[in-house]
Amino acid sequence: MASSRQSSYTKMENFTNETIDIGSLPKFEEVRFTALHPDYWKVVIIQWAVFFLIAATLLGFALFCVDDFAGFRLAASIAFLLIVVLSLFFSRIGFRKKAFAFRHHDVLFRHGVIATNTVVIPYNRVQHVALHEGLVSRYFGLAKIEIFTAGGNSSDIEIPGIQKEQAENIKQLLMGKIQKQL
Amino acid sequence: METSFTQPRRQSPIGVLVMFFDTIRHWARGLWPILVVWIFKFNEINKTYFLLVVAGLFLVIAIFAYLRYLNFTFFLDYENQEFVINEGVLNKSRTTVQLDKIQQVNISQSLIQRIIGVYSLDVDTAGSAKKEGKIKAISHPLALELKACLLNNERKAAAEAAAPENHQEVPAEVPPFIQISFISLLKIGITSNYIRSLGIILAFFATVWENVNNLAEHSTFDKSRIDTYIDKSLAIESIAFVIALLLSAVLVINLFRVIVRYFDYKIARQKGSLLLSFGLLNTKSTIIKPEKVQVTTVSRNYFQKKMNILELKIKQASGDEREERKSAIEIPGCNEYEKDEILKLLFGKVPEKGVMLKPNFRKLVFSIFLTIVVPLTGFFIIGTNVGPQMMQFAYLTPLYAVFFGLVHFFGFRNYRLFINDGFIIKQSGAWDIAHEIIEPMKIQAITTSQLFWHKSADIGYLTLHTAGGNLAFQLGDFTAIKAYVNLWLYRIETSDSNWM
Numbered sequence: 001m002a003s004s005r006q007s008s009y010t011k012m013e014n015f016t017n018e019t020i021d022i023g024s025l026p027k028f029e030e031v032r033f034t035a036l037h038p039d040y041w042k043v044v045i046i047q048w049a050v051f052f053l054i055a056a057t058l059l060g061f062a063l064f065c066v067d068d069f070a071g072f073r074l075a076a077s078i079a080f081l082l083i084v085v086l087s088l089f090f091s092r093i094g095f096r097k098k099a100f101a102f103r104h105h106d107v108l109f110r111h112g113v114i115a116t117n118t119v120v121i122p123y124n125r126v127q128h129v130a131l132h133e134g135l136v137s138r139y140f141g142l143a144k145i146e147i148f149t150a151g152g153n154s155s156d157i158e159i160p161g162i163q164k165e166q167a168e169n170i171k172q173l174l175m176g177k178i179q180k181q182l
Numbered sequence: 183m184e185t186s187f188t189q190p191r192r193q194s195p196i197g198v199l200v201m202f203f204d205t206i207r208h209w210a211r212g213l214w215p216i217l218v219v220w221i222f223k224f225n226e227i228n229k230t231y232f233l234l235v236v237a238g239l240f241l242v243i244a245i246f247a248y249l250r251y252l253n254f255t256f257f258l259d260y261e262n263q264e265f266v267i268n269e270g271v272l273n274k275s276r277t278t279v280q281l282d283k284i285q286q287v288n289i290s291q292s293l294i295q296r297i298i299g300v301y302s303l304d305v306d307t308a309g310s311a312k313k314e315g316k317i318k319a320i321s322h323p324l325a326l327e328l329k330a331c332l333l334n335n336e337r338k339a340a341a342e343a344a345a346p347e348n349h350q351e352v353p354a355e356v357p358p359f360i361q362i363s364f365i366s367l368l369k370i371g372i373t374s375n376y377i378r379s380l381g382i383i384l385a386f387f388a389t390v391w392e393n394v395n396n397l398a399e400h401s402t403f404d405k406s407r408i409d410t411y412i413d414k415s416l417a418i419e420s421i422a423f424v425i426a427l428l429l430s431a432v433l434v435i436n437l438f439r440v441i442v443r444y445f446d447y448k449i450a451r452q453k454g455s456l457l458l459s460f461g462l463l464n465t466k467s468t469i470i471k472p473e474k475v476q477v478t479t480v481s482r483n484y485f486q487k488k489m490n491i492l493e494l495k496i497k498q499a500s501g502d503e504r505e506e507r508k509s510a511i512e513i514p515g516c517n518e519y520e521k522d523e524i525l526k527l528l529f530g531k532v533p534e535k536g537v538m539l540k541p542n543f544r545k546l547v548f549s550i551f552l553t554i555v556v557p558l559t560g561f562f563i564i565g566t567n568v569g570p571q572m573m574q575f576a577y578l579t580p581l582y583a584v585f586f587g588l589v590h591f592f593g594f595r596n597y598r599l600f601i602n603d604g605f606i607i608k609q610s611g612a613w614d615i616a617h618e619i620i621e622p623m624k625i626q627a628i629t630t631s632q633l634f635w636h637k638s639a640d641i642g643y644l645t646l647h648t649a650g651g652n653l654a655f656q657l658g659d660f661t662a663i664k665a666y667v668n669l670w671l672y673r674i675e676t677s678d679s680n681w682m
Contacts, residue, residue, distance in 0.1 A: 025669060115632060115633045117629055120627060120671060122671060124674065125625075149647065151648055152647065154647060
């Protein structure tokens with residue numbers, strides 16, 4: 001804090017202090033967001049499919065090989081189907097809600113299912129940036145950008161479903177911004 | 183006389199005693215369940231056998247302490263610019279501290295050290311939160327000399343690096359500017375942390391109970407006797423008596439905890455930092471650097487307000503970026519004036535409350551629904567259908583409802599967010615009213631959140647992430663929240679000021 005005060009003294013000659021008109025500040029809530037790549041929905045579907053196939057195999061094995069469970073066959077199958085449908089439904093909402101925007105000074109990420117959460121990280125608070133490629137995502141040429149701050153897990157953001165090239169560009173851009181800060 | 187620290191030295195011979203008590207403390211901490219069981223069984227065991235075991239134990243500890251004393255050596259290695267400490271009886275360890283990394287050397291005294299007449303010397307380095315080097319028993323002149331040697335070197339290194347602000351004289355012992363009196367600690371002890379102490383008591387009884395039960399299974403100990411004893415005593419003694427007993431136990435434990443932990447709390451100013459030292463059995467010392475402070479909490483309840491005391495809690499960001507360790511430092515029992523002095527040192531001025539944001543009434547309704555309506559409905563459904571014997575406790579439900587209703591009502595009334603140019607202050611709590619203070623520049627990221635059915639009411643959630651934890655405000659005016667988010671982002675993004 002002391003150092004910040006000192007630096008503002010040294011810049012006294014070009015220091016102005018006009019009243020900020022709060023109404024005319026750029027509004028984060030009016031930013032146009034970019035949706036995730038459509039192929040990312042396929043990635044989500046494939047991931048769920050793998051998960052449910054394994055779950056269905058286990059469930060089927062239990063229902064048809066263990067006699068004690070024979071009475072639950074119908075109920076368990078209906079419950080299973082219901083879970084599949086609900087998972088896909090909520091994933092779809094989650095997928096459609098997820099969106100990101102890179103402004104000149106900060107990055108915004110929107111996500112959530114019943115809530116709409118918007119995380120904003122100013123570039124001068126970014127600690128480091130990572131690029132992550134999942135097995136399925138790589139097949140579709142997609143990558144995930146992870147942005148970390150010093151604010152702990154809850155403030156880090158992961159933007160999935162970005163085309164590999166674009167993701168590389170964004171990473172370069174962010175790295176450049178961080179370098180400039182230092 | 184110039185003392186040379188280049189040869190390995192031992193501590194003061196009297197330090198064996200410090201080692202002795204230190205070892206006892208460590209062992210007692212590990213062995214207390216066994217001790218409790220012994221006390222329970224005191225009448226049944228052979229007295230001479232018991233005394234022999236105790237004496238033997240003390241002898242072993244004494245030998246151990248002597249060996250610890252013999253094996254503890256420290257010296258300055260000028261060639262490698264290091265301060266070296268060798269220690270350990272079975273596991274030898276060697277700690278080396280780079281001289282130019284030394285930030286602070288603290289000389290302090292615990293109660294035992296005061297009785298014996300020795301001091302301890304801590305070496306604090308940049309980057310690590312834990313103690314790097316600690317000498318437990320050293321005479322005062324020697325401690326001062328060693329401190330001068332350690333810091334002198336730092337000064338030399340700093341001068342070579344041509345850092346002008348480090349050219350100040352190495353200050354001798356700084357007089358504390360705030361000293362928390364024993365009376366203040368007593369006040370804090372009887373007015374705070376009731377719930378934590380209750381938890382400690384319950385944990386204590388649970389452990390004792392488990393140990394006694396274990397013992398009962400393996401010995402001739404008559405378990406049914408205890409059970410009947412407890413049943414009888416519960417029947418005989420009224421519940422009010424039990425509650426009174428529990429309350430006084432809570433108070434006593436609180437008092438002991440606060441005094442042992444915070445005895446002789448001193449705060450000194452040094453080069454713009456705060457130097458804290460406290461503790462009865464072992465003295466802890468820490469530094470607070472204002473630029474590293476992230477979240478400052480001032481809390482106080484009704485009793486404490488009447489007694490003019492409050493508690494301060496300060497969360498710093500760790501200097502090490504790899505391990506994001508959040509360390510909270512507590513300053514108990516300062517008065518209004520001392521609090522203002524500390525805040526002035528941390529922020530340059532006393533934070534003022536600005537524009538007030540209130541939560542929507544739905545916050546109150548929702549918390550009442552969640553903690554009163556849902557559990558009580560569940561209770562009555564289960565009570566009427568499954569277990570009628572549960573219904574004999576039905577007379578407790580209005581008590582429960584009134585208690586939680588009051589907690590939520592006051593919690594809601596105190597739930598406020600104050601915003602001005604320099605500070606964001608969140609006020610919360612039903613009984614202990616806390617003010618969490620952060621500076622907008624310490625914000626790392628901001629999350630706003632809104633449930634879709636809150637859209638028409640224009641209310642939502644705000645979370646400010648800092649390196650010392652999050653500050654959340656629920657169900658406030660969403661338009662106002664968004665306007666402030668834009669303002670904070672503007673401030674953060676247009677200034678190059680550092681958050682640490």
